[in-house]
Amino acid sequence: MNFIPAIDRYIARLIFLPMLATLVLSAMLLVLDKMLRLFDFVASEGGPVSVVWRMLANLIPEYLSLGIPIGLMLGILLAFRRLATSSELDVLRGVGMSFGRLMRVPYIFAIGLAFVNFAIVGFVQPYARYAYEGLRFELRSGALGASIKVGEFTNLGERMTLRIEESSNEGRNLSGIFIRGQNPDGQRVSATAARGQFLATDDPDTIILRLTKGTLVHESPGFATPRVLSFDNHDLPIPLPKIEAFRTRGGADRERTIPELIRVGQDGAESLSTRLESRANFHFRMAEVVAMLLIPLMAVALAIPPKRSTSALGVFLSIVILVTQHKINEYAEALGARGVVDPVVALWAPFLLFAALAIWMYHMVAHVPGGQPIGALERVAGKIGAQIRRLVANISGAARRNAVAAE
Numbered sequence: 077m078n079f080i081p082a083i084d085r086y087i088a089r090l091i092f093l094p095m096l097a098t099l100v101l102s103a104m105l106l107v108l109d110k111m112l113r114l115f116d117f118v119a120s121e122g123g124p125v126s127v128v129w130r131m132l133a134n135l136i137p138e139y140l141s142l143g144i145p146i147g148l149m150l151g152i153l154l155a156f157r158r159l160a161t162s163s164e165l166d167v168l169r170g171v172g173m174s175f176g177r178l179m180r181v182p183y184i185f186a187i188g189l190a191f192v193n194f195a196i197v198g199f200v201q202p203y204a205r206y207a208y209e210g211l212r213f214e215l216r217s218g219a220l221g222a223s224i225k226v227g228e229f230t231n232l233g234e235r236m237t238l239r240i241e242e243s244s245n246e247g248r249n250l251s252g253i254f255i256r257g258q259n260p261d262g263q264r265v266s267a268t269a270a271r272g273q274f275l276a277t278d279d280p281d282t283i284i285l286r287l288t289k290g291t292l293v294h295e296s297p298g299f300a301t302p303r304v305l306s307f308d309n310h311d312l313p314i315p316l317p318k319i320e321a322f323r324t325r326g327g328a329d330r331e332r333t334i335p336e337l338i339r340v341g342q343d344g345a346e347s348l349s350t351r352l353e354s355r356a357n358f359h360f361r362m363a364e365v366v367a368m369l370l371i372p373l374m375a376v377a378l379a380i381p382p383k384r385s386t387s388a389l390g391v392f393l394s395i396v397i398l399v400t401q402h403k404i405n406e407y408a409e410a411l412g413a414r415g416v417v418d419p420v421v422a423l424w425a426p427f428l429l430f431a432a433l434a435i436w437m438y439h440m441v442a443h444v445p446g447g448q449p450i451g452a453l454e455r456v457a458g459k460i461g462a463q464i465r466r467l468v469a470n471i472s473g474a475a476r477r478n479a480v481a482a483e
Contacts, residue, residue, distance in 0.1 A: 084181050087178070088181050090155035090158060090159070091152055091155040091185055095148060095185070098143075098151060102146050102147065103140060106142065107132055107135070111132055114132065130211060137200045137201040140196055141364075145368055146395065146398060148185060148186060148368060148371050148372075148375075149394050149398055151185070152372055152379070153394055156379035157380070157390065160380040161381070175441075176442075179373075179376065186372050187369070190368040190369060193364075194365045197361045202330065202333050206331045209322075209327075209331070210322045213322045226240055227240075235259070236255065236258075238253070239253070239254045240253050241253075249272075253268065254268050255285070255312065263294070263296045264295040264296075265292065265295075267287060267292045267293070269289060270288060271288040272286060272287045281315060282314065282315055284314070285313075286310070286311050287312060288308065288309055289307075290306075291304060292305040292306075292307060293305075330357070332354065332357070334358065337355075337357055341354040348415070352419065353413040355420075356412030356413040359420060360405055360409040363423045363424060367401065373434040373435060373437065374397065374434040375394060376438060376442075377437035377450070378391075378437070389450060401430055405426065408423050437449045
C-alpha cells in the first residue's frame with residue numbers, strides 16, 4: 077500500500093466508512109419496509125414463513141442498486157465536510173493541492189461502484205426479479221403448500237377438504253386433523269386423527285397424508301350404515317391439484333438483461349409498444365448508472381460550507397437531489413414507454429440538466445473564491461426562517477391581544 081500516497085489513503089478511509097454505513101442502513105430500511113408487507117402477503121396466502129426470506133433475498137439486488145448512489149453521495153460528502161470543517165482542506169489547498177487532485181479518490185470510488193451497479197441492474201437484478209415474481213406466483217397458485225391454513229377448512233382439489241388445529245415444521249407435521257373426501261361414485265370417507273404428516277411418493281402428482289391415532293368413517297350408497305374403523309396408522313393418498321407453470325423470464329422489462337433490452341428494442345417483429353418499453357427501460361438503467369459519475373462533483377459542492385458555518389443543509393439537500401433525480405427518471409421512463417417522448421430525449425435531457433447543475437456547483441466551489449453554493453442556500457434558508465419566525469410572533473401577539481380584549 078506504500079505506492080498509494082498517504083493523502084489518498086486518508087481520503088479513502090474518510091469516504092469508505094460512512095459510505096458503507098449508509099449503504100447498509102438504506103438497504104436495511106428498504107428490506108424492513110418490504111418485509112412487513114411480505115409477511116402480510118404470505119400470511120394471507122397461507123404460505124410458509126421461510127418463503128419471506130427467499131423473496132427478500134431476491135429483492136436485495138434491487139435495493140443495492142438504489143442504496144449504492146446514496147452511499148456514494150453521503151460517503152464523499154461527509155468526508156469532504158470533515159476536511160472542510162476541521163480546516164484540513166485549507167491546509168491541503170495551501171500546499172498547492174488542487175480540487176482536481178483531491179477528486180482522484182472520489183472518482184475511483186465512483187467509477188468502481190458505477191461498474192458494480194451496472195452489473196447489478198444489467199444482469200443480476202433481472203434474474204432476481206424473475207425469481208421473486210415466480211415465488212409470488214407459486215404462493216398464489218398453491219405450489220408452495222400455501223393452501224393449508226390452521227383452523228380453517230381447506231379444499232385439496234375438487235373432492236377433498238382438510239382442517240387442522242396445529243401445524244409445525246413448515247407444515248409437514250400436523251395435529252388435530254379432520255379430512256373428508258368423496259369419490260365420483262358417491263362414496264365418502266371421513267377421518268379424524270391426533271397427528272399426521274405429509275410424505276412424498278414416486279408419483280409427482282400424488283402425496284401421502286399419514287394419519288396416526290384416529291378414526292375412519294366410510295360411507296357408500298351400498299352401505300346400510302357407515303363403517304367405522306379405528307387405526308394406529310393410515311396412509312391416505314391425496315392427488316395434487318394441477319398447477320399452471322410460471323411464465324418464462326422476460327414477461328416484464330425489469331426481467332430483461334441489458335443485451336436483451338437492446339435486442340427487443342431493435343426487433344421489428346415486436347410490437348411498437350414492446351419496443352418502446354424496452355428502449356425506455358434500457359435508457360433508464362443507463363442514465364441511472366452514468367449519473368453516478370456526477371455524484372462526486374455534487375457531493376463536494378454540497379460538502380463545503382461557508383467559513384464559520386456548521387450547517388448540515390448540504391446533507392439534507394444531497395438526499396433530496398438524488399431522490400428527485402430518480403423520480404424524474406422514473407417519470408421520464410413512463411413517458412418514453414408510452415411514446416409521448418422519444419426515450420432518448422425523455423431520459424437524457426434530465427441527465428444533461430443534472431450534469432449542468434453538478435458541473436456549475438463544482439466550478440463555483442473549486443474555482444470561485446467564496447463561491448460555495450451551500451452558502452447562498454443557507455442565506456436563503458435563513459431569510460425564510462426569519463420571515464416564518466416573524467409571522468409566528470405576529471400571530472401569537474395578535475392572539476394574546478384578542479384574549480386580553482375578550483376579558
